Amino acid sequence: xxxxxxxxxxxxxxxxxxxxxxxxxxxxxxxxxxxxxxxxxxxxxxxxxxxxxxxxxxxxxxxxxxxxxxxxxxxxxxxxxxxxxxxxxxxxxxxxxxxxxxxxxxxxxxxxxxxxxxxxxxxxxxxxxxxxxxxxxxxxxxxxxxxxxxxxxxxxxxxxxxxxxxxxxxxxxxxxxxxxxxxxxxxxxxxxxxxxxxxxxxxxxxxxxxxxxxxxxxxxxxxxxxxxxxxxxxxxxxxxxxxxxxxxxxx
Amino acid sequence: xxxxxxxxxxxxxxxxxxxxxxxxxxxxxxxxxxxxxxxxxxxxxxxxxxxxxxxxxxxxxxxxxxxxxxxxxxxxxxxxxxxxxxxxxxxxxxxxxxxxxxxxxxxxxxxxxxxxxxxxxxxxxxxxxxxxxxxxxxxxxxxxxxxxxxxxxxxxxxxxxxxxxxxxxxxxxxxxxxxxxxxxxxxxxxxxxxxxxxxxxx
Numbered sequence: 188x189x190x191x192x193x194x195x196x197x198x199x200x201x202x203x204x205x206x207x208x209x210x211x212x213x214x215x216x217x218x219x220x221x222x223x224x225x226x227x228x229x230x231x232x233x234x235x236x237x238x239x240x241x242x243x244x245x246x247x248x249x250x251x252x253x254x255x256x257x258x259x260x261x262x263x264x265x266x267x268x269x270x271x272x273x274x275x276x277x278x279x280x281x282x283x284x285x286x287x288x289x290x291x292x293x294x295x296x297x298x299x300x301x302x303x304x305x306x307x308x309x310x311x312x313x314x315x316x317x318x319x320x321x322x323x324x325x326x327x328x329x330x331x332x333x334x335x336x337x338x339x340x341x342x343x344x345x346x347x348x349x350x351x352x353x354x355x356x357x358x359x360x361x362x363x364x365x366x367x368x369x370x371x372x373x374x375x376x377x378x379x380x381x382x383x384x385x386x387x388x389x390x391x392x393x394x395x396x397x398x399x400x401x402x403x404x405x406x407x408x409x410x411x412x413x414x415x416x417x418x419x420x421x422x423x424x425x426x427x428x429x430x431x432x433x434x435x436x437x438x
Numbered sequence: 439x440x441x442x443x444x445x446x447x448x449x450x451x452x453x454x455x456x457x458x459x460x461x462x463x464x465x466x467x468x469x470x471x472x473x474x475x476x477x478x479x480x481x482x483x484x485x486x487x488x489x490x491x492x493x494x495x496x497x498x499x500x501x502x503x504x505x506x507x508x509x510x511x512x513x514x515x516x517x518x519x520x521x522x523x524x525x526x527x528x529x530x531x532x533x534x535x536x537x538x539x540x541x542x543x544x545x546x547x548x549x550x551x552x553x554x555x556x557x558x559x560x561x562x563x564x565x566x567x568x569x570x571x572x573x574x575x576x577x578x579x580x581x582x583x584x585x586x587x588x589x590x591x592x593x594x595x596x597x598x599x600x601x602x603x604x605x606x607x608x609x610x611x612x613x614x615x616x617x618x619x620x621x622x623x624x625x626x627x628x629x630x631x632x633x634x635x636x637x638x639x640x
Contacts, residue, residue: 188602189560190581227627232561258455262627263583283451285625308485310557310585353557382555407560437561437581 190435191401192232192408193422194386195415197222199268200239202248206416216416219252220259226415227260230423232437234260235288235410238268250282257283267315271295276303280311288313288356291329294336297346304351312354313386314347316340318373319360325373332360340373341380348381355381356410358388366392366414374405386410394420394428401434440464440638441476443503445493447518448484456624456631462638470502478638479506483518487527487543487588490518491535500536507538510615512640517586520611520618529588539613541593546586550604557587562601562621564609570598571640572610572617575632582609582621582630589620615640 197204197219204217216222223234236256238249246269257264266279267288276287287307293299293314304312317328318340325340344355357377359370369390378385387406391397397409414420426436440457442450444466457464464480467473481503483490494500507513515523524535527543535543546556561581566573584601590608599610601621611618617637623630 189558189562189584192560257452259459261452261456261459261624261631263625280449281451283449283455285452310559353559384555384559407555 188435190232190437191406191429192386193230193397193426193436194233194235194265194408194410195226195231195422196235196237196388196410196412198237198239198412199249199252201242201245202252204416205239206413220255222416223256223260226422227262229421230426230438231262232408233263233265235265235267236284237288238266240269250278253279253282253284265313267313272299273302273306276307276311280307286311286313286354288315290315290317293347294327294329294338297350300347300352301350304353309351309353312352313356314344314352314354315356315358316343316347317358317360320373325376328360332363341376344377344381348383352383354384354386356386356388357406359390362390363388364413365390368392368396369400369406369409371400371403371405374400375403378405384408391420394425397425398429398432398434401429402432439476440478440480441473442466442480442482443473443499444468445490445497445499447490447493448482450482452622453480453482453516453624456634457638460631460635460638462634468497470498473499473502474506478512478640479503479514481513481515481519481522483516483522485518487518487521487529487535488531488533490522491527491533494522494536503536504538507614507616512637513538513616514637515616515618516624517620517622520620521588521590523611523613523616523618524590524593527588538616539593539596539611539618541590541596541608541611543588544591545588546603546605546607554604557585558589558601558603558607559585561626562603562607562609564599564601565606566599568598570612572598572612572633572636574636574639576629576636580629582619582623582626582633584609584621586620590618
């Protein structure tokens with residue numbers, strides 16, 4: 188049977204990995220290549236690179252860094268950030284990305300999912316969603332979680348699947364950064380609705396949070412950034428712990 | 439030198455990078471003379487079977503690959519490249535493959551329990567069914583990275599390793615000097631690279 192996956196997410200700005208809390212106090216931490224090697228050696232099942240650069244020059248630095256990572260690290264790589272067109276898909280796939288994650292780009296142009304899935308295959312298209320509770324329902328937020336689009340998250344998830352997204356990244360704004368565990372209520376609602384893999388994001392603070400996530404059966408993978416970057420949780424330790432608790436992991 | 443056949447199917451960047459990282463000389467090429475003179479051949483592939491088989495025919499690769507297999511040159515098909523080695527595929531219609539390994543390709547859909555997702559995507563364990571030099575650097579139970587919705591059938595006697603996913607999915611197949619891997623060794627970390635290294639030493 189396939190294992191559950193542990194995925195560290197690396198935010199890259201101008202070709203460097205940065206970390207910050209809620210987009211504030213962003214610090215330069217490492218070269219993407221160094222950090223990718225570190226995570227590869229410590230048992231990450233996949234890597235996600237998120238390009239938070241705004242400038243054209245920054246984009247070029249990002250693709251350089253991605254190309255270097257892809258030529259040295261041989262596990263699946265997902266790239267997101269600034270993906271608005273098929274040309275953007277093309278640009279990062281040529282640098283060695285295996286999957287491309289769309290978020291605001293799909294909100295601006297929902298047909299992007301279908302066009303990309305037809306051209307590159309469903310397995311290549313990841314729909315990433317930033318979700319927050321608003322008046323008792325779940326809404327899709329855009330622009331890094333700042334703007335309420337008013338779109339119902341459950342309908343959006345289903346639309347993504349129907350149009351050919353191969354995976355969903357479900358990021359809960361409500362639990363993000365709180366470190367009290369994943370948003371199981373929301374994840375359960377989405378995973379009950381779709382049959383494509385769901386990657387849970389937002390809220391992991393300790394090993395037990397991942398166990399709770401996988402025991403609840405509402406996600407195929409757990410994604411986190413700061414707890415791995417700050418070495419609060421070691422990926423290999425986490426995977427051994429999950430394995431001892433009967434969650435199959437690639438050790 | 440390993441020739442990676444370029445016939446317009448798939449992103450060959452990771453594959454060539456992974457071989458280079460092992461110190462193995464390789465070239466992505468669609469040139470028939472270059473392919474014929476290489477020590478080993480890799481047939482990659484992503485996308486749809488029908489399209490890929492047509493592209494192989496259009497560029498005249500079918501006869502060449504068959505001839506090289508007859509000469510016992512080591513050939514490795516990866517993912518869709520593995521499926522192309524079989525006689526037929528029933529992926530959206532019926533298509534003819536290279537016929538280098540007995541068997542055919544069919545959908546996972548309808549063959550596996552409904553709670554299992556399609557595509558079969560992620561890290562799955564190899565169950566080694568036979569001994570073979572390709573296993574020189576890996577062990578029973580090592581994990582590889584799979585992404586596929588169709589799988590090989592009717593090829594038990596040619597299957598070296600399975601992966602369990604509701605059905606026994608042929609993961610590594612072999613006939614003579616021709617090997618096929620359903621997963622992506624170039625995306626399967628150190629263990630995947632170990633398989634490529636063993637292939638380069640056959």
